[in-house]
Amino acid sequence: MTVDDTFGRLDDDDYPAYTMGRAAEMLGTTQGFLRAIGEARLITPLRSAGGHRRYSRYQLRIAARARELVDHGTPIEAACRIIILEDQLEEAQRLNAEHRRPATPHPASV
Numbered sequence: 001m002t003v004d005d006t007f008g009r010l011d012d013d014d015y016p017a018y019t020m021g022r023a024a025e026m027l028g029t030t031q032g033f034l035r036a037i038g039e040a041r042l043i044t045p046l047r048s049a050g051g052h053r054r055y056s057r058y059q060l061r062i063a064a065r066a067r068e069l070v071d072h073g074t075p076i077e078a079a080c081r082i083i084i085l086e087d088q089l090e091e092a093q094r095l096n097a098e099h100r101r102p103a104t105p106h107p108a109s110v
Contacts, residue, residue: 012056015057016045017054017056018055019053020052020053020055023055023059023060023063026060027060027067028067033063033067033070034053034055034063036076037062037066037080038053040080041080042063042066042083043055043062045059066079069082
């Protein structure tokens with residue numbers, strides 16, 4: 001991997017760039033919280049060659065949403081389920097919108 005490849009990945013939301021300690025610091029939470037949402041299967045961090053958890057920016061946004069719900073009194077398991085359902089709803093709405101778009105006519109049928 002070249003230096004240019006490495007810098008290009010900095011814009012990738014799915015690139016696991018953050019260690020558990022750094023992720024917890026950025027979210028203002030504990031490493032235990034990150035482990036708990038991992039155990040609840042809300043996010044699955046990738047592992048470095050040494051076996052350490054690594055998080056992407058996308059995963060940090062999900063974890064931040066979980067923290068927001070937990071900070072407002074929602075139990076962690078319920079917060080994880082809410083986020084999963086929110087994600088499923090968003091995907092269903094996206095698919096529904098795609099199906100409602102008018103189909104482009106085929107050139108031979110015009």
